[in-house]
Amino acid sequence: MTTRKTVFVDTSLCTGCKACSVACKAWNDLPAEENKLIKGYQSQVETTSKTWTYVRFVEKYENNKMNFMMLKLQCFHCKDPACMKACSSEAIYQTESGYTLINQDKCIGCGYCAANCPWEIPKVDPDLNKTFKCTGCIDRVENNLKPACVSTCQPGALHFGERKEMIQVAKARLAEVKKEHPKAQLYGDKAMGGTTYLYLLLDDPKVYEMPVDPSTPVSLTLWKDIIHPLGGIAAGAAAIAIAGGVIANAARGNYRAKREAKNTDTDSDQGISS
Ligand code: SF4
Numbered sequence: 447m448t449t450r451k452t453v454f455v456d457t458s459l460c461t462g463c464k465a466c467s468v469a470c471k472a473w474n475d476l477p478a479e480e481n482k483l484i485k486g487y488q489s490q491v492e493t494t495s496k497t498w499t500y501v502r503f504v505e506k507y508e509n510n511k512m513n514f515m516m517l518k519l520q521c522f523h524c525k526d527p528a529c530m531k532a533c534s535s536e537a538i539y540q541t542e543s544g545y546t547l548i549n550q551d552k553c554i555g556c557g558y559c560a561a562n563c564p565w566e567i568p569k570v571d572p573d574l575n576k577t578f579k580c581t582g583c584i585d586r587v588e589n590n591l592k593p594a595c596v597s598t599c600q601p602g603a604l605h606f607g608e609r610k611e612m613i614q615v616a617k618a619r620l621a622e623v624k625k626e627h628p629k630a631q632l633y634g635d636k637a638m639g640g641t642t643y644l645y646l647l648l649d650d651p652k653v654y655e656m657p658v659d660p661s662t663p664v665s666l667t668l669w670k671d672i673i674h675p676l677g678g679i680a681a682g683a684a685a686i687a688i689a690g691g692v693i694a695n696a697a698r699g700n701y702r703a704k705r706e707a708k709n710t711d712t713d714s715d716q717g718i719s720s
Pocket residue numbers: 459460461462463464465466467501518598599600601602603604
């Protein structure tokens with residue numbers, strides 16, 4: 447039996463070199479995209495159907511000093527993924543090794559997965575009408591190779607291995623890093639059932655503009671776990687509501703509201719800009 451794998455992202459060692467993003471494009475044969483420098487070293491604000499991982503730069507001001515907080519982002523490969531629950535075509539599935547993948551033959555590009563993902567990771571390619579995101583380099587992992595992003599990271603910010611081992615490595619690093627950064631914490635060890643990408647953050651997730659408590663939208667849980675199994679008229683009525691985009695819009699609204707609130711808190715409470 448295959449055991450669950452994990453990528454440990456140690457943000458304390460990330461230099462923001464973006465080599466992970468380049469390696470991802472090279473291995474997965476993804477084309478370059480035109481972008482511009484938005485602020486600092488930030489040239490991309492979200493994943494796209496052609497860029498499955500990017501580095502977020504956050505400027506943190508403390509005692510009249512600015513520090514960059516850097517974070518590589520991609521699909522977290524949740525153990526209990528909202529995207530899979532949301533997919534109306536059953537195109538999303540999971541592997542024993544801990545990856546959440548999209549079967550492109552089944553994907554119809556409806557975008558419900560993207561609307562319900564707490565991090566808005568999957569993106570629909572409007573030309574192909576298919577949705578794309580990080581595959582965890584499953585083709586490499588199944589051939590005993592590390593994911594391309596992990597292999598290329600020179601400062602040692604990315605580690606790959608068995609989940610149990612990675613959790614031990616993460617805990618040991620946390621104990622070490624906490625001496626200098628008392629707010630340091632692990633992110634992803636419990637969220638969404640425990641994500642395959644596990645992070646060591648130097649500060650509160652809000653500082654990194656990440657949801658503090660990522661979760662599956664209540665409307666989706668209601669539909670999938672309660673209304674849909676009822677079948678018949680109740681399920682039919684709910685299906686019409688979904689077809690009208692009610693659930694997807696609610697999920698989007700929730701996410702935006704949370705993100706806006708988070709940014710407001712972050713700006714006012716902690717003197718952060720990004
Ligand atoms: S390759 Fe490693 S150090 Fe460079 S940006 Fe990616 S995670 Fe950070």
